Amino acid sequence: MPPIALDPHSPLPPQQQLCRLLQQAIQQGQLAAGSKMASIRALAAQLGISRYAVLAAYEELAGMGLLNPRHGSGYYVRANPTPPRQARPAHLDQVLDVALLIRGLVEPNNLLKCGSGALPKEWLQGLDLHRHLRSVAARPGANVYCYGSALGYAPLRDVLQQRLARRGIDCSAEQILLTAGSTHSLELLIRCCCATGDTVLVEAPGYYNLFSLLHLSGMAMQAVPRQADGPDLDALESLLRGGLRPRLFFMQSLLHNPTGSSLSWSKAHRLLRLAENYDFTIVDDDIYSDFATDQAPRLANLDGLQRVVYLSGFSKTISSDLRVGYIAAAAPLLQTLARVKLMISITTSEFIEQAIYQVLTHGHYERHLTQLRKRVADGQDSMRQLLSTCGWHTFAAATQGMFIWCRHPAGKDSLLLAQEAAAAGFWFAPGSAFDPDHQPSAWLRFNVAYDTLELRAWLSTI
Template sequence: MAIQHVFSIFRLQPAAGTLVQQLVDAISRAAQEGQLSAGERLWSIRQLSRELGISTFTVAEAYDRLVATGIISARRGEGFYLAGSGQGRPELDSLPPLPAHAFWLADSLYEPPPDAIKPGSGWLPPAWFADMGLERGLRQVARSTSGGELAGYGEPGGLPALRDYLVRELGEAGLPLSRQQLVLTQGASQALTLALACLTRPGDCVLVDDPGYCNLVIGLPLHGIQPLGVPWTPQGPDLVALEALLEQHRPKVFFTNPRLHNPTGASYSAATAHRVLQLAEKYDFWIVEDDVCAGLSASSVPSLAALDGLRRVVHVGSFSKTLSPGLRVGFVAAERGVAEALIHHKMVYGLTSSELAERVALAALSDGQQRRRIARLRARLAEARAQTLSLCARQGLDVFAAGSEGMFVWARLPQGCDGVALSAEGVKEGVMLAPGALFRPGQQASDYLRLNVAYSAEARVEVFLAQHLGGLQG
């Protein structure tokens, strides 16, 4: 770079803020105005320091900030370059739009337009977690923990104090266990993936709820696993169909969501739970129990793990529905040998889980307010559920398991309506729906929608449904 080029970009003034920020602003402005080109090599730290008469530490800090924000890139052994602008790949602009299939619709729920509403989402609105003690928990962790304590990876099984908390909570719910039987994970999704890695091999077949958790049924084939769907009733899986599948295929694992089922909202009856455990003994398979919504249920029905004593059940839980989905803190409870295998796979695939997130979760859970917060959350969900059921009645949508609780309503569309087509129209209008095909193995056709009650009472949802249901029939 020529000296005159340096001074045409940098006009450092003592009264115009810190030198670091002035350097950052100058390079950012030069990139926007075209004085620097995408991919252009920048001055070395020593060169720019010498030309401007400033400290190398000042230049290095400015470059670090620019790298962190993606404005420049650092190439080891070569120096610093202005990052690419995204140009140079014109073929991307000419690609045809993605088709309105289930995978695209699933992704659209995570990246909606800024003003979209999300009646098809799988999580609660961020505002609902405002009083969950997270800010206080963050402050407490900051006060009580030195930076050095958080610099390491933490224990492979997860924060011991949080595992001890779970030992007490699960024990109160009828599941006695030890800390060594608990593994903390990066959310329930990682827990399910680890269970899959421990209990299956490529080429195996497993049973899943049909409909069931969309990330699981979509992801299983990516691991070389064949998912076989067990039809659902308002009392849980169809027991006759379940035994027929067990007799024919002898699967290794049944992945199931017995409480406040996603997407239907139904829960196992006591009779169904006992029969499923009997079948597990008879046909020698594992049950992976996805119990992430347990905290939202006022029912006293015990978990499958509590009934089984972790003999054949691997129990998955999470704080995403009762504390914050953003913390990504989940857990697995299992018999000791399985827990050790889970830790091994956890370390191989992603090392330890976030001790910082686990400390914040523990601080929020231990402040003495959590039971009151959960009671308020359940009451708010019950009110939103009543409003959503009224919406369904007005729009002619039949509801599966209408007498259930929790955040999901499984609503059947009028005859002839195409749920995927309806959801594609919703994407265009900023109403993000979840068609039933998302939740079925192989994304088979379905005439249902999953509605999240926390979002479905918004007026725009009913306006959209009223406008489009009739037009998509026939």
């Protein structure tokens, strides 16, 4: 590899500088076709930048058709580089940044996922999923080769109807649609309820993959600040009185990602009045529902699925990979969603849905939840004490669930912190990823399940 030197005074971030230099070297023949690139770790150490920055540059070059990634081996210069890509819409840059962020989370690497949105697999293995999957596969009626039904596996929807009833959400099994996880649920709703150019409300901070889906669909996002007891309804009402007419409001009532905060009863009632008065629908993503009590404030409990669409699933408590989620909605909307689902994905996997059904009915799931809640609560206490000792400022005085949203005592940019953390072996999503406009942020999301001696040592140095 030819000598590479980054300019510390350049306004471009290291990954963009590196990408341009390597692109030039490949196109000028300084890097031979078929040659292996330096490892991410080695090049990061050589240049004094984060491994994330090197990975970002390599992935960008792979997208240009200049590098060929080989799983477990590294990156290689393509023998026959594909022609340069046509210019892409500007908004895709943000989407691709988020996709790269997610890839760093889900693909194998040596980073401890301290900012992950999921629990460690060791916390979930008590359910013995392998046994349930084998049991379902051995049944004569297991649907391994054929399509499932449009709404999803009927016995599982019956169980979900009963679970929702315990939360005070009154609906029939015919008002429940099974999906391939919460992201699939969000995509269905965007396609079904919105048209390009429509305005939708989102929380700030909020779920970064939702922002990317909305960008790709051409939605106009209006941010509503998140407070410790829910959305800032004074700010929302001011927008509505000023003439804003949103189609949907995407939010999380309980155990909000990334702040961990939950909606108060008073705000729940007021928000529903605003939705009625200004004719918009609330999409309540309750993916962390099983970490909260059945009595916790849920908008669908108060509304009866008139102005509220309810989403949830099992990626956080059973498996991130099995991808089973569900939507509960008013019957007319639900039927439209089912038709859109048929066009997008035909059906979801009935085999996997049967496995989830077995876990819920024969897998000691409630006992599993009791143990998870206890471990998460203990993690909250331990992590809060650690962060307080280190001088970090937390968003909410007390939260439940797996997240703590906090900022460095000196207000340091969380993107720089995330890069420093990656160099030290820890994965964090910077606060800017949780902002609809990707504005710089001092806030960082911690997952309370990853309180290790190594993390404690690193926190004491920054």
